[in-house]
Amino acid sequence: MSPYEQNVVREVKVWKLKMNRRSSLLQRVSKKAQNKVNSIIPDRVHQFVTESVKKLVQATLFGSEFTTKSRKLGTLSLQEREQEIQKALDSYRRTAVIEGAGTGAGGIFLGMADFPLLLAIKMKLLFEVASLYGFDVKEYEERLFILHVFQLAFSSDEHRRTILRTIEQWETRKEHLKTVDWQKFQQEYRDHIDFIKMFQLLPGIGAVVGAYANYNLLNQLGETAMNAYRIRLLLSES
Numbered sequence: 001m002s003p004y005e006q007n008v009v010r011e012v013k014v015w016k017l018k019m020n021r022r023s024s025l026l027q028r029v030s031k032k033a034q035n036k037v038n039s040i041i042p043d044r045v046h047q048f049v050t051e052s053v054k055k056l057v058q059a060t061l062f063g064s065e066f067t068t069k070s071r072k073l074g075t076l077s078l079q080e081r082e083q084e085i086q087k088a089l090d091s092y093r094r095t096a097v098i099e100g101a102g103t104g105a106g107g108i109f110l111g112m113a114d115f116p117l118l119l120a121i122k123m124k125l126l127f128e129v130a131s132l133y134g135f136d137v138k139e140y141e142e143r144l145f146i147l148h149v150f151q152l153a154f155s156s157d158e159h160r161r162t163i164l165r166t167i168e169q170w171e172t173r174k175e176h177l178k179t180v181d182w183q184k185f186q187q188e189y190r191d192h193i194d195f196i197k198m199f200q201l202l203p204g205i206g207a208v209v210g211a212y213a214n215y216n217l218l219n220q221l222g223e224t225a226m227n228a229y230r231i232r233l234l235l236s237e238s
Contacts, residue, residue, distance in 0.1 A: 004079040008230055015227045019164055022157055053186035056116055060123040061143055078233070082226065085132050089222040092125040096218045100210030118214060122221055126150060129222075133229045145170065145232075147180050153224035154192040154217075159184070167228050171235070193217065 001009075076084075099117050126146045127137050135142045145167075152163045166173050193213075 002077070002079070004077075008078065009234065012227055012230050012234065015223070016164070019152075020161060047183075050183040050186050053189075054182040056119060057123070057147070057185075060120050061146070081132050081134070085129055085222075085226060088128045088132065089125065089218070092121055092128070093215055093218040093222075096121050096214035097211045100212075100214030101207045118217070122150065122218070125218065125221060126225055129225045129229065133233065135229070141174055144174070144177055144180070145228075147185070149225050149228045150221075151185060151188060152228060153221045155188040156191065159188050167231060168235075170232060 096118060099121065123146070126149060130137050130142055130146060135145075137143065137146070148163055148167055152160060152167065155163060166177075
């Protein structure tokens with residue numbers, strides 16, 4: 001194992017400790033409030049939102065397959081692959097910042113457009129990361145893994161820990177995972193970003209908030225994706 005790979009092992013251990021840590025008090029209070037709101041929303045509304053997010057994500061997954069660059073990685077080392085991933089993350093982060101500032105500056109109507117646009121950027125990044133680590137994104141199993149990585153990045157404490165355990169045991173669990181709980185998927189994602197993004201709808205500060213929020217959300221997703229794929233690679237080599 002190279003010095004770089006030894007450092008990766010240490011970074012993954014530190015990251016896993018962070019993922020198992022409790023969220024901040026503000027995040028926990030926000031989650032409880034959102035759970036209360038969700039409990040009084042009629043089931044038909046939940047079903048409509050779930051189906052809408054499901055179709056949006058599936059369309060994004062389908063589109064990302066065909067827009068992900070085909071790269072000849074050959075025998076690149078882990079360090080070289082991650083250098084390419086950092087370049088990709090920088091590019092997607094810039095795109096997300098511009099998108100967040102643009103929709104934030106437009107007030108409530110353009111702010112609402114931020115949801116599908118940002119979701120598409122995030123999914124595209126995950127496809128790029130998977131491809132750079134050497135996984136075939138055309139395979140259903142890899143798309144399912146991408147959705148688990150997405151949930152790992154944007155979920156509450158309990159669900160995040162459940163997803164982390166699944167990723168750590170992916171090779172033994174993947175055969176039993178045929179689909180995604182879409183209601184859980186959309187609710188966890190919305191609850192996670194709603195508190196952050198609602199200020200983007202306010203006139204005057206929307207552009208600044210949108211750019212800042214999108215920058216941090218892409219950072220969060222990039223870190224999560226890299227460590228999730230590192231776990232798979234480290235387990236396959238052990």
